[in-house]
Amino acid sequence: MFRKKGRFFAQEITLSESIVRALKCRECGQEYPIEPTHVCEFCFGPLEVVYDYEKLEGKFTRELIESRPQNMWRYKELLPIDGEPKVGANNGFTPLIRADRLAKTLGVKELYIKNDSVCYPTLSFKDRVVAVALSKAVEFGFTTVACASTGNLAGSVAANATAAGLESYVFIPEDLEQGKVLGAAVFGTNIIAIKGQYDDVNRLCSEVAGKYGWAFVNVNVRPFYAEGSKSMGYEIMEQLGWKAPKHVVVPMASGSLCTKIDKSIKEFIKLGLIEDTGTAVYGAQATGCSPISKSVKDGTDMIHPVKADTIAKSLAIGNPADGFYANRVIKESGGWCEDVTDEEIIDAMKLLAETEGIFAETAGGVTLGSAIKLLKSGKLPKDESIVLCITGNGLKTQEAVINEVAKPRVIGASLKEFDVLAEADGVKSNS
């Protein structure tokens, strides 16, 4: 950063060379060039982006990162794009809140909320993964982008694609909340509702991706898409003053975010940006769709697919693509899993709103509700730092709480009528 006439100008520095090495099979280790592909030809394992971190040694510093604009691209060297982002240049960098009022209610010493319910531009953490997926899609030369979505992804793909001049097709299960449907349709996307659950939508999209040659953000460009989630972890560490929390609670659908939060911490340690203080990663699911949580609690690494039945529709993936890896990250980090009923989800949404003034969607209720259960069982200690990842906005899942909150009391525009109301409330007036 340099100072000029009293104002700060962030100096745009791109470190000369991309450190992205290849796509690598998570099962057999086979490496592939950087292409729109996601499964290993030899063993059908999922592919992941791998980097040559040595190339950043001594160059990717806290000072460099701090000098950059406040969006997710301040960590661009660790995201799999070439040079500058083509899509979603302003996405990310959401507040990390010290949640003292909620902490007091829960009897916890040090509690933070990473608030992606206000992520730019579509109010969920999906704006991070979409920014990377669409930037990469443009680099690959695609002009139509698509996704299989539980709701938030559809809105984010539609908005970010529109803003970048890309055509989009978004596929959703037909029973989504109105706010999610509207929150995609308004951008003029092609929105297709499938009679079935997310897992049916996803299966169809795998076939469409092969046949129509589009960039499906969570199918053929999934390895790049998934890397975008790391930015949530990077921000948490920077915002904590360049350290990792002792505990982090993450909502899980496919389980990808959970694994990428863990990857982000390992990368910052490797690059010397933070010290290794041993962060435990905890997964949160809705009981009505808890294949990953169940596998951890049962002490197995087998994920048994389920049919989803929960108000947390954004997390309703019955056959989670990254379930096995999320299970492993959780166990290896010393974390645990919990899951919550619809009722517990609603209670937690209200508690978060009433203590911290944050209206999170159902997935936020899953995160906080699961954290409360983990605190009660002693799996999550009360005297160490905890970060809760809040990933989506409550205005998109109004159905969940509309009948659970007070209705406005209606009066005429008359002081007399208000006086009656105030007196009933026991409120004293000046005269």
Ligand SMILES: *Cc1c(COP(=O)(O)O)cnc(C)c1O
């Ligand atoms: C998609 C989503 C998640 C979790 O996504 P993963 O598939 O596990 O990476 C969490 N919260 C919200 C609100 C989401 O939309």
Ligand SMILES: [Zn+2]
């Ligand atoms: Zn393989």
